[in-house]
Structures are given as structure tokens and as C-alpha cells.
Amino acid sequence: MKVTKVFTFDSAHNLINYNGKCENLHGHTYKLEITVEGKPDKDGIVIDFVKLKELVDKLIIQKLDHQYLNDVLKFNTTSENIVVWIWNILENPLHTESYQLSMIRLWETATSYVEYTGTK
Numbered sequence: 775m776k777v778t779k780v781f782t783f784d785s786a787h788n789l790i791n792y793n794g795k796c797e798n799l800h801g802h803t804y805k806l807e808i809t810v811e812g813k814p815d816k817d818g819i820v821i822d823f824v825k826l827k828e829l830v831d832k833l834i835i836q837k838l839d840h841q842y843l844n845d846v847l848k849f850n851t852t853s854e855n856i857v858v859w860i861w862n863i864l865e866n867p868l869h870t871e872s873y874q875l876s877m878i879r880l881w882e883t884a885t886s887y888v889e890y891t892g893t894k
């Protein structure tokens with residue numbers, strides 16, 4: 775069974791080695807979906823939404839919200855690179871005997887998203 779929590783954060787960035795409008799400083803309200811897969815326990819819970827929220831808030835959102843991503847993340851801040859960075863941070867804390875990180879979806883705009891499952 776899959777459990778998903780949705781977050782938003784507001785950040786500025788600009789792409790490097792990019793010819794076009796996105797080489798200029800601009801901002802997004804990113805939408806981040808974190809999906810955990812596992813077996814419900816005897817009370818019918820895979821992972822407590824509250825616990826998932828606290829973890830992602832602390833490890834991801836607080837680091838990115840209202841920040842200039844190029845300064846915080848020392849790589850080209852494409853959505854593809856950002857989801858891999860998020861995956862690498864969350865993979866261990868969201869891995870227990872009963873559940874594991876399953877999917878990360880990052881919406882950069884209302885019409886553009888990247889999805890990552892830990893493989894290509």
C-alpha cells in the first residue's frame with residue numbers, strides 16, 4: 775500500500791549551462807510529493823502522516839523554503855538533480871522493516887514535474 779504526503783516550498787534559482795529564460799534568476803512554488811510503500815500495521819497505518827510530515831519538514835523543507843537553491847545545493851538545480859538529492863537524504867530515514875521510500879514527485883510548475891523511484 776502506498777501513502778503520500780504533499781508539501782510546498784518557495785525557492786529561487788537559475789539554471790547553469792542553459793540557454794533560455796531559466797538561466798535568469800526566477801522563483802517557483804515547488805510541490806513535493808513523498809510516497810512511502812509498506813504494509814499497514816495492526817492499527818491500519820503504514821506510516822503516520824504526522825511522522826512523515828515532521829521528517830520531511832525537518833530534512834528537506836526547512837533547508838529549501840525561501841532559499842536561493844543555487845547557494846544551498848551545490849549543483850545545477852534542475853528538478854531532476856533536486857529529486858535525487860531529496861531521495862538520498864530520505865532513503866535511510868524512511869526505510870524500516872515495514873515500509874520504505876517508494877517515489878518522489880517534484881512539481882516545478884503547474885505543468886512540469888519529475889518523478890523518481892531510486893533508479894533511472
Ligand SMILES: Nc1nc2c(c(=O)[nH]1)N=C([C@H](O)[C@H](O)COP(=O)(O)OP(=O)(O)OP(=O)(O)O)CN2
Nearest residue numbers: 788789796800802851852853854882883884885886
Ligand atoms: N528537464 C528540465 N527542464 C527544465 C527544467 C528542469 O528542472 N528540468 N527547469 C526549467 C526552468 O527552471 C523553468 O523554470 C521551468 O520551465 P517551464 O516548465 O518551461 O516553466 P513555464 O512557467 O514556462 O511553464 P508553462 O506552464 O509551460 O508556461 C526549464 N526546463
Ligand SMILES: [Zn+2]
Nearest residue numbers: 787796800802
Ligand atoms: Zn525554474
